[in-house]
Amino acid sequence: MKTVSALLHSQPGRYEPTEVDLDGPRRGELLVRMVAAGLCHTDDHVAVGDSPAFRLPIAGGHEGAGVVVEVGPDTPGWAEGDHVVLCFTAVCGECRMCSTGQQNLCDLGGRLFTGARLDDPTSFRMSHRGRPVVQAHGVSALSRHTVVDVRSAVKIDPDVPLERAVLVSCGVATGWGSVTRMSDARAGDVVVVMGVGGVGTNSVQAACAIGARAVIAVDPVEFKRETAVRFGATHTAATMAEGTAIARSLTQGQGADATIVTVGVVDGNHIAEAVDSIRKGGTVVLTGTGGMRQGGIPINTTMFTVFQKRLQGALFGGCNPRWDIPNLLAQYAAGTLELDALVTRTYTLDQVAQGYDDMKAGTNIRGLVLFE
Ligand SMILES: NC(=O)c1ccc[n+]([C@@H]2O[C@H](COP(=O)([O-])OP(=O)(O)OC[C@H]3O[C@@H](n4cnc5c(N)ncnc54)[C@H](O)[C@@H]3O)[C@@H](O)[C@H]2O)c1
Ligand SMILES: [Zn+2]
Numbered sequence: 001m002k003t004v005s006a007l008l009h010s011q012p013g014r015y016e017p018t019e020v021d022l023d024g025p026r027r028g029e030l031l032v033r034m035v036a037a038g039l040c041h042t043d044d045h046v047a048v049g050d051s052p053a054f055r056l057p058i059a060g061g062h063e064g065a066g067v068v069v070e071v072g073p074d075t076p077g078w079a080e081g082d083h084v085v086l087c088f089t090a091v092c093g094e095c096r097m098c099s100t101g102q103q104n105l106c107d108l109g110g111r112l113f114t115g116a117r118l119d120d121p122t123s124f125r126m127s128h129r130g131r132p133v134v135q136a137h138g139v140s141a142l143s144r145h146t147v148v149d150v151r152s153a154v155k156i157d158p159d160v161p162l163e164r165a166v167l168v169s170c171g172v173a174t175g176w177g178s179v180t181r182m183s184d185a186r187a188g189d190v191v192v193v194m195g196v197g198g199v200g201t202n203s204v205q206a207a208c209a210i211g212a213r214a215v216i217a218v219d220p221v222e223f224k225r226e227t228a229v230r231f232g233a234t235h236t237a238a239t240m241a242e243g244t245a246i247a248r249s250l251t252q253g254q255g256a257d258a259t260i261v262t263v264g265v266v267d268g269n270h271i272a273e274a275v276d277s278i279r280k281g282g283t284v285v286l287t288g289t290g291g292m293r294q295g296g297i298p299i300n301t302t303m304f305t306v307f308q309k310r311l312q313g314a315l316f317g318g319c320n321p322r323w324d325i326p327n328l329l330a331q332y333a334a335g336t337l338e339l340d341a342l343v344t345r346t347y348t349l350d351q352v353a354q355g356y357d358d359m360k361a362g363t364n365i366r367g368l369v370l371f372e
């Protein structure tokens with residue numbers, strides 16, 4: 001069939017709505033009519049060239065939700081009409097990582113970068129003028145229709161609006177889990193969140209939910225800081241120097257128990273600032289990403305060792321998609337997780353590039369593409 005997808009034809013470049021050919025679903029695949037897709041910063045890393053493209057064009061988007069309109073043959077457990085949240089880390093359910101509660105690190109992850117079928121790196125579901133199109137993270141959420149492997153989809157309760165469920169596909173789960181799963185923060189702690197955009201705002205929510213006594217939101221953009229306060233931040237700061245001073249003032253000079261780095265484009269200096277902000281034995285969770293080619297992290301490694309600090313990388317906030325996506329939506333339904341106020345502005349598929357411009361101008365917490 002023909003559909004329209006936000007394609008990146010060059011790197012650096014901008015996402016352009018482009019007509020593409022889409023194969024019908026094969027065994028183990030689903031044809032999904034997209035309802036909503038979120039403008040996560042990660043897709044912009046690809047557009048600007050921070051993340052290398054192995055092949056172009058790329059059909060972007062990895063934060064998405066929609067409705068199954070066709071199920072491939074011999075694909076048990078799925079039906080037309082099922083509501084799905086797409087999953088940018090495919091889950092096989094069988095590898096060591098999946099079997100030990102780390103589905104976000106599933107061995108299939110290494111194959112997602114090809115943008116081809118998971119079991120055949122030479123076989124693409126999408127094409128443009130006869131050339132293969134890479135499906136970003138295996139899903140291409142910024143498409144009117146997409147075909148995905150069932151291992152990249154999580155079925156959800158149809159009562160949750162898809163325009164809200166989409167948010168847990170990446171940003172919410174990533175920010176939430178960065179605190180609840182990847183840091184050691186607990187009730188009574190002091191938590192710094194560095195960068196309160198689409199991801200970090202959810203780290204603020206999570207820090208409040210676990211009972212942190214202080215949640216310090218650091219962001220150079222005033223609108224982001226104001227929003228963080230509405231999500232429960234107790235203190236705000238425009239720079240890490242100020243944020244760290246607040247953390248120390250609350251801890252007799254020791255520093256934050258945990259600092260979550262959710263800056264849009266991370267470099268080594270950001271990480272060094274975060275490491276400086278934590279107490280002895282504290283944790284920095286590194287969730288934001290930057291360029292693949294980068295210098296080192298300017299920290300004093302002896303002090304890092306003797307203060308026994310921890311620097312923890314985090315993919316999808318360490319969440320297990322098959323458990324955490326439905327669970328976060330259950331929390332939303334129960335009124336204990338805020339999703340509505342995360343959406344600043346909505347766009348059509350034609351406006352994706354504008355949505356990314358707005359994200360970088362600092363005017364959006366999360367921009368959402370809604371498919372009519
Ligand atoms: N690890 C993962 O699984 C994962 C998942 C999703 C997103 N990400 C990454 O997380 C990062 C955040 O994504 P997002 O969608 O929230 O982006 P965003 O652009 O919505 O938010 C980033 C925020 O960082 C702020 N910022 C910029 N410089 C700062 C600084 N020096 N100090 C403090 N704040 C600063 C910006 O003002 C903005 O509010 C990106 O790097 C993205 O690629 C990682
Ligand atoms: Zn994302």
Ligand SMILES: [Zn+2]
Pocket residue numbers: 091092093094095096097098099105106107108
């Ligand atoms: Zn696996």
